Amino acid sequence: MNYKIAYLFISITGSIALTQPLFAAGCSPDGEFDPNKPEASGYRKVFDDEFDSISSIDINNNRTGNYNWYIQPFFGWRPMPSDDISVADGVLMLNGSSAVGYGIATAAPADNEQGYVGHVFGGGAYFEARIAYDPETVDYKNGWPSFWAMAVEHMAQKKADQWPGQLTGYEHFIEDDFFEYDTSFAGISTFGGAIHDWYGVYKVTCPSGFCKVSNDGTSLFNNFVNKLQNTEAIDWTQFHTIGQLWVAGNNDNGNIGYIQTYFDAVATNDRVTWVDQGDGAPPPSGVFAFSIMDKQHLVVILGTGKNQPMKIDRVRVWQIPECAK
Numbered sequence: 001m002n003y004k005i006a007y008l009f010i011s012i013t014g015s016i017a018l019t020q021p022l023f024a025a026g027c028s029p030d031g032e033f034d035p036n037k038p039e040a041s042g043y044r045k046v047f048d049d050e051f052d053s054i055s056s057i058d059i060n061n062n063r064t065g066n067y068n069w070y071i072q073p074f075f076g077w078r079p080m081p082s083d084d085i086s087v088a089d090g091v092l093m094l095n096g097s098s099a100v101g102y103g104i105a106t107a108a109p110a111d112n113e114q115g116y117v118g119h120v121f122g123g124g125a126y127f128e129a130r131i132a133y134d135p136e137t138v139d140y141k142n143g144w145p146s147f148w149a150m151a152v153e154h155m156a157q158k159k160a161d162q163w164p165g166q167l168t169g170y171e172h173f174i175e176d177d178f179f180e181y182d183t184s185f186a187g188i189s190t191f192g193g194a195i196h197d198w199y200g201v202y203k204v205t206c207p208s209g210f211c212k213v214s215n216d217g218t219s220l221f222n223n224f225v226n227k228l229q230n231t232e233a234i235d236w237t238q239f240h241t242i243g244q245l246w247v248a249g250n251n252d253n254g255n256i257g258y259i260q261t262y263f264d265a266v267a268t269n270d271r272v273t274w275v276d277q278g279d280g281a282p283p284p285s286g287v288f289a290f291s292i293m294d295k296q297h298l299v300v301i302l303g304t305g306k307n308q309p310m311k312i313d314r315v316r317v318w319q320i321p322e323c324a325k
């Protein structure tokens with residue numbers, strides 16, 4: 001998870017073949033997308049956890065394919081302790097005892113050909129989570145509540161994120177932060193979100209790690225501070241719905257892809273767009289930036305900071321059936 005974030009106004013079960021094409025004609029929403037009724041735009045629910053039981057979480061870290069959520073992170077990071085995860089009255093509680101920012105995810109590393117077990121999402125989707133927390137508990141030096149995603153091509157560490165035509169080890173992958181609460185400077189009625197196009201040879205192309213193009217004001221876009229308009233201060237201790245629509249660029253929409261974020265089913269004033277122009281050449285820039293997302297598959301992640309309890313009422317994902325990969 002990238003801690004230099006942007007601020008927005010804001011599963012397919014089983015294995016996949018990462019080499020499959022991700023989209024076909026008709027993969028854009030049918031008509032104006034309504035987050036209250038994704039089915040009306042041709043979407044079907046492919047992932048739904050109402051947290052009626054902790055049994056949907058791989059709490060014992062078995063890493064089989066029978067769970068919605070896994071506690072073992074990628075990259076060799078330590079798992080969130082099971083004592084920090086509880087389910088009661090249809091609500092998941094994450095209460096980080098360490099500043100991990102990575103609590104549970106829809107996939108986990110595994111010793112198999114594809115490098116992971118669980119659920120990943122490609123070809124476009126609508127992601128949604130109902131979240132609550134107390135802003136008074138948030139200490140930004142120790143992480144923050146978050147709902148985000150990253151490409152399994154990078155996380156599974158099978159070199160599936162190799163940028164074609166570049167030297168071996170030159171990676172290219174997407175991170176999509178749907179929601180992060182790191183916006184105290186902008187007021188209570190805000191939350192953060194960013195999309196990061198990461199690339200390069202780690203600590204070679206850019207000394208700090210990977211290079212990136214982002215919509216956080218450091219490159220390309222400067223649309224990252226957005227306040228929720230025409231509303232009183234948001235009571236984050238009550239549940240609110242964070243949604244994001246990802247439409248992959250495809251033949252049906254002129255290869256124009258985009259993300260659009262929603263707060264309580266209302267579209268925010270931020271939309272990030274791109275044009276699928278094939279593999280391209282580094283650095284990702286102009287309309288080509290972020291289009292790598294359309295070629296990859298997202299692992300969805302829920303996390304929080306140290307001693308910052310975060311409640312999740314549900315997480316759902318919809319996809320257009322013929323486009324989901």
